[in-house]
Amino acid sequence: MxxxxxxxxxxxxxxxxxxxxxxxxxxxxxxxxxxxxxxxxxxxxxxxxxxxxxxxxxxxxxxxxxxxxxxxxxxxxxxxxxxxxxxxxxxxxxxxxxxxxxxxxxxxxxxxxPLPAHKPIMESIKSYDNVWMQPRAKRDAWAKDLDVKDINKEKADVLYFVGCTYAYNPKLQKVARDTATILKRAGVDFGILGNKELCCASPAFTIGFKKLFKEYAERNIETFNKLGVSKVVTSCAGCYGLFKAKYPRVGKEMNFEVLHITELLDQLIKEGKVKPAKELPMQVTYHDPCHLGRLSEPSVPSEGKETIVEGTNIQFAKDIPKVLGFNGVFDPPRDVIQSIPGIELVEMERVKEFGWCCGAGGGVKSGYPDFALWTASERIEEAKSTGAEALVTACPWCESNLGDAIEKNQERMKLYSITELILQVI
Ligand code: SF4
Ligand code: SF4
Incomplete structure (x- = not known):
C-alpha cells in the first residue's frame, strides 16, 4: 500500500x-x-x-x-x-x-x-542486526551459565526469541534470564538462536523504512520455518506485535504459532506446569503495552464498499488492511498476575484497547526523549491514582521508559516485569 x-x-x-x-x-x-x-x-x-x-x-x-x-x-x-x-x-x-x-x-x-536521531538505529540494524550497535557475538551473553539449548545445533519444539533490548540492555537482561529459568522449570522444550538471532525490525517498520522491515521479516520467517518449531515465544511486546500483525503482510507462509510469554505462562499456569505458590501480598496495577494489546491483532482486508455521502462519492479504500485491535492480548497477563497468591490487581482508567501509551514507541524515545518521559510520567500519575504500590508490565520499552520516569520524578512506585513476579513465587 x-x-x-x-x-x-x-x-x-x-x-x-x-x-x-x-x-x-x-x-x-x-x-x-x-x-x-x-x-x-x-x-x-x-x-x-x-x-x-x-x-x-x-x-x-x-x-x-x-x-x-x-x-x-x-x-x-x-x-x-x-x-x-x-x-x-x-x-x-x-x-x-x-x-x-x-x-x-x-x-x-x-x-x-530518517531523522538524525533515527539514522544510527537504522545503520545499526543493517551493520549489527540489532538496534544497540552491539557486536553480534555478544547477543547471547545474557544466557551465560544458564545451559539453554542452542537451537541452531539441537532441535527444540519452541523457539524463545529474545529480541535486541532484552538481549543487550544490561538493566533488562534479567527478564530474558528469568524467562529462560521459568521455561526450564516448567519443562518446556525450548532453544534460542543465540548470536544468530536478528532484530525483528520493528523500529524500521514504525519509522517508515519499509524496505529494511521487509528484508528482516523475510529472513526471520525463513529461519523460523527452517527450524521446524511449533511455536515462537517472545517476551518483547514489540517483537510480538510485529510477528503477529505485520509479518503476515510480507506474503510468506508462517508455519509456526506466535505467543507472547504472558500467553504461554497463562497456559502453563492453567495446566499446572507453573505453580505460583508463595504469597506476595501486594496491590498492583497493570500497564498494557500497545504492541501486546491493540497493535497485535492481525489486520483484515477491507471490503472496499462505496458510499455516497451528501452527493459526494466517498469510498472505503479497496483492499486496504483494516487494523482492528479490540482482540489483542489483554486477559492473559491479568490472569497471570491474579494467579499469584496475595496479589490484588487494581485497574487504571485507561486500560486494554484504550490503554495510555508508555511513550517510548514510534521512535519517540530516541527522537524526542522529553516527550517520551512526559508521556510515561502521565502513566505513572494514573498508576498512582489507583493506590497501587507497584506497576507491572510486559515489554522492554515500557519497562525502560516507565522506569526512567519513576527515577526522574523520584516516585516511590515499584516497577516489575511479569516474569520477575512469577519467578519470585514458583
Ligand atoms: S476520530 Fe479523528 S481521524 Fe477519525 S474522523 Fe474523527 S477527527 Fe477524523
Ligand atoms: S500518539 Fe496520537 S496520533 Fe500518534 S498513534 Fe498515538 S493516538 Fe495516534
Missing amino acids: ALLDYQKDMLRCTRCSCCKFIPISSIAKSWRFAYGCPSITRYNFHSYSGGGKLITALSLLEGRIDYSDQLMDIVYRCTTCGLCNLSCQTGTHMEVLEILFELRAKCFEDGKA
Missing part, C-alpha cells in the same frame, strides 16, 4: 476529534484521564492529533503544503500507539494508524527521513 491508496479514505475524516480521547460516553471515568493521544495531549494543537496528522498527510499528497521542519515534527512526535485508530473505529472507521505509517514511508521515499 501507499499513501495514495488512502486518498479517498482520508476525505472521510469528519474532524470530530474522537481520536484525541478514549470513548468519552462509554469508557472514560474522569476528564483527568480521558485523553488517549499523547501527541495532542502534550502539544495541544489539532495537527498533532491522529485526525490532524491525516489532514497533513492529505495536504502533502495533494501538493497544498510542502516539507518543513514543523511538518516532520508533527509526523514524528507520535508514538504510533494506535489509540487514535481504535477511537476512530468506534465512529468513522478511518484507518488512521495505517495512514500515519504510510505518511512516514512517504517521508522516507522522498528522502526526508
Whole structure:
C-alpha cells in the first residue's frame, strides 16, 4: 500500500476529534484521564492529533503544503500507539494508524527521513542486526551459565526469541534470564538462536523504512520455518506485535504459532506446569503495552464498499488492511498476575484497547526523549491514582521508559516485569 491508496479514505475524516480521547460516553471515568493521544495531549494543537496528522498527510499528497521542519515534527512526535485508530473505529472507521505509517514511508521515499536521531538505529540494524550497535557475538551473553539449548545445533519444539533490548540492555537482561529459568522449570522444550538471532525490525517498520522491515521479516520467517518449531515465544511486546500483525503482510507462509510469554505462562499456569505458590501480598496495577494489546491483532482486508455521502462519492479504500485491535492480548497477563497468591490487581482508567501509551514507541524515545518521559510520567500519575504500590508490565520499552520516569520524578512506585513476579513465587 501507499499513501495514495488512502486518498479517498482520508476525505472521510469528519474532524470530530474522537481520536484525541478514549470513548468519552462509554469508557472514560474522569476528564483527568480521558485523553488517549499523547501527541495532542502534550502539544495541544489539532495537527498533532491522529485526525490532524491525516489532514497533513492529505495536504502533502495533494501538493497544498510542502516539507518543513514543523511538518516532520508533527509526523514524528507520535508514538504510533494506535489509540487514535481504535477511537476512530468506534465512529468513522478511518484507518488512521495505517495512514500515519504510510505518511512516514512517504517521508522516507522522498528522502526526508530518517531523522538524525533515527539514522544510527537504522545503520545499526543493517551493520549489527540489532538496534544497540552491539557486536553480534555478544547477543547471547545474557544466557551465560544458564545451559539453554542452542537451537541452531539441537532441535527444540519452541523457539524463545529474545529480541535486541532484552538481549543487550544490561538493566533488562534479567527478564530474558528469568524467562529462560521459568521455561526450564516448567519443562518446556525450548532453544534460542543465540548470536544468530536478528532484530525483528520493528523500529524500521514504525519509522517508515519499509524496505529494511521487509528484508528482516523475510529472513526471520525463513529461519523460523527452517527450524521446524511449533511455536515462537517472545517476551518483547514489540517483537510480538510485529510477528503477529505485520509479518503476515510480507506474503510468506508462517508455519509456526506466535505467543507472547504472558500467553504461554497463562497456559502453563492453567495446566499446572507453573505453580505460583508463595504469597506476595501486594496491590498492583497493570500497564498494557500497545504492541501486546491493540497493535497485535492481525489486520483484515477491507471490503472496499462505496458510499455516497451528501452527493459526494466517498469510498472505503479497496483492499486496504483494516487494523482492528479490540482482540489483542489483554486477559492473559491479568490472569497471570491474579494467579499469584496475595496479589490484588487494581485497574487504571485507561486500560486494554484504550490503554495510555508508555511513550517510548514510534521512535519517540530516541527522537524526542522529553516527550517520551512526559508521556510515561502521565502513566505513572494514573498508576498512582489507583493506590497501587507497584506497576507491572510486559515489554522492554515500557519497562525502560516507565522506569526512567519513576527515577526522574523520584516516585516511590515499584516497577516489575511479569516474569520477575512469577519467578519470585514458583
Ligand atoms: S481521524 Fe477519525 S476520530 Fe479523528 S477527527 Fe477524523 S474522523 Fe474523527
Ligand atoms: S498513534 Fe498515538 S500518539 Fe500518534 S496520533 Fe495516534 S493516538 Fe496520537
